[in-house]
Amino acid sequence: MQRYLQSRAMDSYDVLVRGSGIVGKSLALSLARQGLRIALLVDAVDAQGSDVRAFAMNAASVALLRGLKVWDALPATATTAVHDMHIEGDAANGSLDFSAWSQRLSELAWIVDAAVLEQALASAVKFAPHITQVHSEVPATLTALCEGRASASREALGVVFEKNEYGHRAIAARLTCSWGHRHTARQWFRSPDVLALLPFGGAKAASGDASYGLVWSMPEAKAQELLAIDDAAFNSALMQASRGEAGELSLASERASWPLMRAQATAWCGPGWVLLGDAAHVIHPLAGQGLNLGLADVAALTKTLLEREPWRALGDEKLLRRYVRQRVAPTQAMGRVTEGLLHLFAAEQPAVRELRNRGMSLVNQLSPLKRWLTTRALDS
Numbered sequence: 160m161q162r163y164l165q166s167r168a169m170d171s172y173d174v175l176v177r178g179s180g181i182v183g184k185s186l187a188l189s190l191a192r193q194g195l196r197i198a199l200l201v202d203a204v205d206a207q208g209s210d211v212r213a214f215a216m217n218a219a220s221v222a223l224l225r226g227l228k229v230w231d232a233l234p235a236t237a238t239t240a241v242h243d244m245h246i247e248g249d250a251a252n253g254s255l256d257f258s259a260w261s262q263r264l265s266e267l268a269w270i271v272d273a274a275v276l277e278q279a280l281a282s283a284v285k286f287a288p289h290i291t292q293v294h295s296e297v298p299a300t301l302t303a304l305c306e307g308r309a310s311a312s313r314e315a316l317g318v319v320f321e322k323n324e325y326g327h328r329a330i331a332a333r334l335t336c337s338w339g340h341r342h343t344a345r346q347w348f349r350s351p352d353v354l355a356l357l358p359f360g361g362a363k364a365a366s367g368d369a370s371y372g373l374v375w376s377m378p379e380a381k382a383q384e385l386l387a388i389d390d391a392a393f394n395s396a397l398m399q400a401s402r403g404e405a406g407e408l409s410l411a412s413e414r415a416s417w418p419l420m421r422a423q424a425t426a427w428c429g430p431g432w433v434l435l436g437d438a439a440h441v442i443h444p445l446a447g448q449g450l451n452l453g454l455a456d457v458a459a460l461t462k463t464l465l466e467r468e469p470w471r472a473l474g475d476e477k478l479l480r481r482y483v484r485q486r487v488a489p490t491q492a493m494g495r496v497t498e499g500l501l502h503l504f505a506a507e508q509p510a511v512r513e514l515r516n517r518g519m520s521l522v523n524q525l526s527p528l529k530r531w532l533t534t535r536a537l538d539s
């Protein structure tokens with residue numbers, strides 16, 4: 160006990176959060192609400208406000224951000240409720256529809272402006288008591304690594320990041336559209352690429368001039384071609400891929416891109432350190448679940464630390480393993496599901512194509528299965 164008290168006195172902070180992305184800032188806010196003294200190591204380069212992505216967020220993530228007083232601070236144009244989801248296979252008979260109304264939900268998910276969410280979190284951090292923003296490492300009882308997929312600190316700890324690189328790349332951008340989005344998310348599984356249009360711009364854009372967040376993933380070579388062509392040629396490729404089913408689509412931002420992989424750290428914690436978010440796991444964005452998993456990590460670690468025995472130090476590996484036990488299984492399950500979908504929809508063999516399109520039609524007719532799938536996506 161005396162050793163613990165001595166080490167506590169030497170530590171300036173209870174927790175050092177390394178990495179100030181959405182997961183890092185959310186963790187800092189969440190732990191500060193317990194009265195813990197937090198140091199948040201902020202980026203040397205401030206990239207805030209430049210992310211063109213729109214994130215699909217589930218009910219659990221929204222509840223976490225609401226609890227942090229961030230969700231209700233977002234402007235109405237930054238959040239759009241998804242009431243319907245329409246998914247198409249690569250044949251006329253293969254499609255799948257999800258509706259919040261038929262499942263007695265107020266919405267299936269929310270689409271959030273990534274840049275605005277980052278800014279709202281940054282403002283909340285600035286005014287939060289117990290959080291000090293630092294620019295270099297400071298001593299702390301526990302270090303939480305939230306540095307994203309390329310975490311240097313994870314590497315310095317010697318933790319292996321097992322990667323399955325797909326050789327695919329996702330292109331993201333903001334789009335305008337001639338039709339209202341009607342709160343409908345659309346996805347086309349077009350072997351081998353996956354095109355998603357996420358309704359964007361809030362309720363106002365539902366019927367008037369609409370916006371969409373684009374996530375279009377495809378093999379690397381095709382992505383490079385689409386990144387190299389001019390806006391007009393890109394718009395016409397987009398119209399061809401969406402078959403004009405969403406109206407006239409035009410680029411309204413730069414195109415940004417990310418290589419795609421499934422990855423997982425072989426160890427998530429050790430004495431005095433723990434991994435969260437993309438530093439621990441990366442999945443394909445086709446199901447829009449990577450950040451939701453990261454925010455579920457934040458909720459689980461917060462609860463684990465809050466419920467610790469009074470004598471147990473924050474950096475105690477036994478304590479941190481309780482958090483890891485809660486998070487590894489759901490993360491692996493989501494990784495397997497997204498990878499399974501990716502392989503299923505990338506297969507070119509006519510028999511597999513026929514089977515998957517029939518499968519989609521079958522699932523479409525099974526309400527209990529659709530309800531189960533929706534619940535899983537809402538609670539990751």
Ligand SMILES: Cc1cc2nc3c(=O)[nH]c(=O)nc-3n(C[C@H](O)[C@H](O)[C@H](O)COP(=O)(O)OP(=O)(O)OC[C@H]3O[C@@H](n4cnc5c(N)ncnc54)[C@H](O)[C@@H]3O)c2cc1C
Nearest residue numbers: 178180181182214215306307436437444447448449450451
């Ligand atoms: C195209 C695309 C679309 C996606 N869409 C969705 C979606 O709809 N829904 C969803 O849930 N998820 C989605 N995701 C996944 C989501 O983007 C990530 O899971 C999420 O952004 C991870 O957040 P993070 O804070 O863990 O990591 P990051 O966002 O990578 O943040 C890490 C932070 O740490 C900083 N950092 C790095 N190294 C250091 C260091 N050594 N010291 C200090 N700071 C450091 C970085 O600068 C950065 O600010 C998508 C991903 C892609 C690629």
